[in-house]
Amino acid sequence: MTTTANDITYRLEQKRRVQADFPGPKSIALTERRKAVVAAGVASTVPVFVADADGGIIHDVDGNSFIDLGSGIAVTSVGASDPAVVGAVKEAVEHFTHTCFMVTPYEGYVAVAEQLNRLTPGDHEKRTVLFNSGAEAVENAVKVARLATGRDAVVAFDHAYHGRTNLTMALTAKAMPYKTNFGPFAPEVYRMPMSYPYREENPAITGAEAAKRAITMIEKQIGGEQVAAIIIEPIQGEGGFIVPAEGFLPALAAWARDKGVVFIADEVQSGFCRTGEWFAVNHEGVVPDIITMAKGIAGGMPLSAITGRADLLDAVHPGGLGGTYGGNPVACAAALASIGSMEQYGLNARAKHIEELALGKLRELATDQPVVGDVRGRGAMLAIELVQAGSKEPNPELTKAVAAACLKEGVIILTCGTYGNVIRLLPPLVISDELLLDGLQVLAAAIKANA
Numbered sequence: 001m002t003t004t005a006n007d008i009t010y011r012l013e014q015k016r017r018v019q020a021d022f023p024g025p026k027s028i029a030l031t032e033r034r035k036a037v038v039a040a041g042v043a044s045t046v047p048v049f050v051a052d053a054d055g056g057i058i059h060d061v062d063g064n065s066f067i068d069l070g071s072g073i074a075v076t077s078v079g080a081s082d083p084a085v086v087g088a089v090k091e092a093v094e095h096f097t098h099t100c101f102m103v104t105p106y107e108g109y110v111a112v113a114e115q116l117n118r119l120t121p122g123d124h125e126k127r128t129v130l131f132n133s134g135a136e137a138v139e140n141a142v143k144v145a146r147l148a149t150g151r152d153a154v155v156a157f158d159h160a161y162h163g164r165t166n167l168t169m170a171l172t173a174k175a176m177p178y179k180t181n182f183g184p185f186a187p188e189v190y191r192m193p194m195s196y197p198y199r200e201e202n203p204a205i206t207g208a209e210a211a212k213r214a215i216t217m218i219e220k221q222i223g224g225e226q227v228a229a230i231i232i233e234p235i236q237g238e239g240g241f242i243v244p245a246e247g248f249l250p251a252l253a254a255w256a257r258d259k260g261v262v263f264i265a266d267e268v269q270s271g272f273c274r275t276g277e278w279f280a281v282n283h284e285g286v287v288p289d290i291i292t293m294a295k296g297i298a299g300g301m302p303l304s305a306i307t308g309r310a311d312l313l314d315a316v317h318p319g320g321l322g323g324t325y326g327g328n329p330v331a332c333a334a335a336l337a338s339i340g341s342m343e344q345y346g347l348n349a350r351a352k353h354i355e356e357l358a359l360g361k362l363r364e365l366a367t368d369q370p371v372v373g374d375v376r377g378r379g380a381m382l383a384i385e386l387v388q389a390g391s392k393e394p395n396p397e398l399t400k401a402v403a404a405a406c407l408k409e410g411v412i413i414l415t416c417g418t419y420g421n422v423i424r425l426l427p428p429l430v431i432s433d434e435l436l437l438d439g440l441q442v443l444a445a446a447i448k449a450n451a
């Protein structure tokens with residue numbers, strides 16, 4: 001057991017150690033079994049199978065240890081085996097695994113709703129509903145907005161990612177691999193230009209001006225009074241960790257309020273301390289009408305939620321919202337423990353600390369390496385955009401090569417971006433400084449070697 005300055009105790013040694021020729025025999029055998037039975041459409045980034053994970057480390061079945069800079073796509077912020085979460089899950093599962101909240105309710109669901117109503121922005125009267133996945137939360141946020149406003153149109157943005165179900169595919173901007181050949185898609189979804197500071201034609205455009213550009217298009221193409229909801233990721237995730245220019249989100253939210261349009265912040269990826277605040281909208285004081293949450297909410301157990309204005313959510317008739325597993329009691333116990341750990345470990349401060357440690361290193365890299373076109377992000381949601389040296393031309397080949405080189409050294413790094421040219425850093429917030437710095441040094445070396 002090792003302990004950091006943050007009083008986080010690790011069960012596994014926090015050290016990177018990989019054999020030169022991994023994947024090892026057990027992972028190779030499992031990959032063969034998998035190929036025979038698992039659909040090819042499910043792809044995995046890393047060719048090894050997991051045996052154990054804790055803090056910032058993932059062990060595979062052949063004894064290799066990897067530094068985890070992905071958190072299972074922004075999920076395991078408190079670690080993949082946080083003792084409080086593990087204990088709460090064990091305790092809950094010994095009593096009952098499921099009754100269905102819509103049949104026989106239980107306290108855990110209510111307690112999670114109380115926590116989410118407390119933690120989400122705004123001191124207005126709120127209501128919460130629990131589901132299983134991020135996409136399901138997004139679907140339900142749109143359902144509520146349409147019912148409450150009596151309108152159909154939904155506005156989403158360039159580079160958006162909201163999930164893989166039919167409506168959320170329609171809301172998602174990127175064709176391959178998410179949409180191609182999966183249509184027809186849900187109607188009444190309109191896409192507007194995002195504020196993407198690095199790639200603006202006019203680099204001087206302000207957030208307020210970028211919002212005006214979108215609002216003008218909405219008013220011309222749809223009509224403000226026809227719009228049920230605007231849905232936006234306050235920091236776009238799969239689209240490339242795009243942080244909109246300051247003022248963009250507040251201006252959109254103000255316009256939405258004025259027009260009776262429901263402003264939905266999709267915080268599935270950016271929520272729960274990831275950016276150094278409970279939610280990314282907090283950085284600009286934006287109070288969404290509805291907020292969608294998942295991923296980091298429950299320490300790895302499947303749970304998602306929408307929390308929003310009581311008048312909107314209570315507009316829905318009894319039975320209009322729900323699902324067999326939504327707010328499963330074991331997942332609720334995990335969420336309560338996970339939120340407790342976030343508070344106990346001070347994970348907002350920890351995310352800010354990760355930003356301080358990592359941003360400086362990434363900026364140095366950008367100064368040294370002309371292929372690093374942009375460095376951006378907040379807290380522990382950080383990214384670099386890789387380009388052809390001397391231009392802004394996306395460099396997805398280099399991005400793939402860098403991620404592969406990091407993996408070879410035992411560092412799991414995820415890529416993203418509309419152009420496939422963004423390296424994103426999403427470490428568990430409980431990662432030790434030593435491990436993070438080791439991972440960053442591997443990343444820097446991989447970029448230098450492949451640029």
Ligand SMILES: Cc1ncc(COP(=O)(O)O)c(C=O)c1O
Nearest residue numbers: 133134135161162163237268269
């Ligand atoms: C912003 C955002 N919304 C929605 C989703 C969909 O979540 P899920 O994969 O749990 O359905 C994701 C997943 O990456 C996401 O990042």
